[in-house]
Amino acid sequence: MRARIHRGTQEIGGTVVELESERQRLLLDCGLPLDAVPDAPVVLPQVAGLATPDSSLLGVALSHGHRDHWGLLGHAAESPPVFMGAGTERILAAASFFIRDVPALKAAAHLQDGRPITIGPFTIIPHLVDHSAFDAYAFTVEASGRRLFYSGDLRSHGRKGALFERLVTRPPQGIDVMLMEGSCLGRLDEDARFPTETEIEAALTDVIRRTPGMVLVAASAQNIDRVVSIFRATKRNGRTLVVDLYAAEMLHATGRDSIPQTSWPEVALFTPWHQRVKVKKAERFDLIERHKADRLFPENLTAHPERYVVLFRASLLDDLVKARCLRGAHAVWSQWAGYLKDEKTATLLAALKSHGVGFEVLHTSGHASIPDLKRLAAAISPRALVPIHTFEADRFPSLFENVVVRHDGEWWEV
Structure with a gap:
């Protein structure tokens, strides 16, 4: 299995991760950058199957319903199959009546907590997580004998904090690469926490x-x-x-x-x-x-x-x-x-x-604090930890073990 991050190694938002196995491909999220200007032309990432037909793109697995994770799908000329939670599908469909650029996406299949779903050579295990978006997931993806964990956006201090504790207590095993968000880096001191x-x-x-x-x-x-x-x-x-x-x-x-x-x-x-x-x-x-x-x-x-x-x-x-x-x-x-x-x-x-x-x-973040990210990384203990969804990738090696900093558009072996 190969992977590349099209956007997210040096910014928060606009996440697009492309996986390839047996000449077939899967996207994890397909988001619009946070700094995208309304009504401005949108540049799609170089992913075959978004602008022109390509049968090797099997679909997009959406971690949750925030625009910086799904927003590019409304601008894609082609419509790859979308795999998402039923709650995410309902919320986006309801929002599409009120908000002009929200597409009423239809799920090819619904993601469910802990229930594996097979998409070509890829098997995805969704993990329901605590986040400020309803029906949010992290993913374990298996293909070609390799295992990748994608954190999506998550935290421990919301109303579903028990889900974070479950992930830390019973983490997925044998993870070769972990893509872990670091939204809080640069916004929060190393030992500080967000309000619950x-x-x-x-x-x-x-x-x-x-x-x-x-x-x-x-x-x-x-x-x-x-x-x-x-x-x-x-x-x-x-x-x-x-x-x-x-x-x-x-x-x-x-x-x-x-x-x-x-x-x-x-x-x-x-x-x-x-x-x-x-x-x-x-x-x-x-x-x-x-x-x-x-x-x-x-x-x-x-x-x-x-x-x-x-x-x-x-x-x-x-x-x-x-x-x-x-x-x-x-x-x-x-x-x-x-x-x-x-x-x-x-x-x-x-x-x-x-x-x-x-x-x-009066507000608190939808993202995990540094101490919680440390707990998560230690629990999963990946062979390689790749920063994503962060402006501070260069700080990861001083905070976590086995960090490998990747760059947007770079293919690498999982």
Whole structure:
């Protein structure tokens, strides 16, 4: 088995890994770079079968549903088979109605935790992992008598931290090469840790308790762990969590009754004007119909803003301003702080400030800390550890054993 990393040896995001065995090939992820400019031309990696037909490309195994791992598939001229979790498929399909460049990918087969799947000469064993994306996997790939472990994106401090402990306690054996993410290098001290999701929940609980008006929490609706934290903090304060139609559909797409849904008495739907227009034009009234159990309207928000915590995004602001419900409100930024540098986000923050809305940041990473990466590398003990999904590959040899630094586009034997 041969391998090459098309993107990821010197950057976070845009991950594309190509494997070859018996003259057949498989991709692990096919992501769009994080610095990709919207509507700019996209350059596909030099992978036969993405721009022109090539039957030797058997498919793409998606580790999870973040754009930097699937985003190039929407730009590929050809459509190779895609292997992904059922939850990932449902979430991407639901998001495709709301977000123009999200493809409604159809799975050739669904990945399931611990269940091997054979694709030509390759056998993939998916390992469900803790990450800020729902239904995320690491992979063990076997072919030609060799074994490769791909970490995907993972952590131990989320709501599914037991999955990380399981991986460390019962790691895959006989791994020749481990591709391990290092997103935290350069962002976190060697012995430091990220806040746990439980700690974020406690901090949110306190913010809600001390806010006299509405609380706006800017978080990704696809970060299901965070939505659960927001819901639990909201419920502890006797308030109602307000979600828009997009967020309601993301929660519905998980297929889990244990995850907050609009059918729950503590969750309510508020459909902003732009979403109502979109539903009407597409005649997708079924979307609102399935979330109508507890629907809110502007007059509800106007009358009692102190009763609500809103899962917030910039497109909601105009509706909230028109509802005159921001007196005494407070906003929490609960996603990657790097987005705060964007011009659009700066405009949003200025608008919130102009309406007297307070602001603070409460977030934790979707990626493992250095101590946890050390535990994972020691447990798997690969013959070679290759850095990926990192800007700091050159630091790996000082932190881990058996490191081999590879370069984008370089073929090498597993």
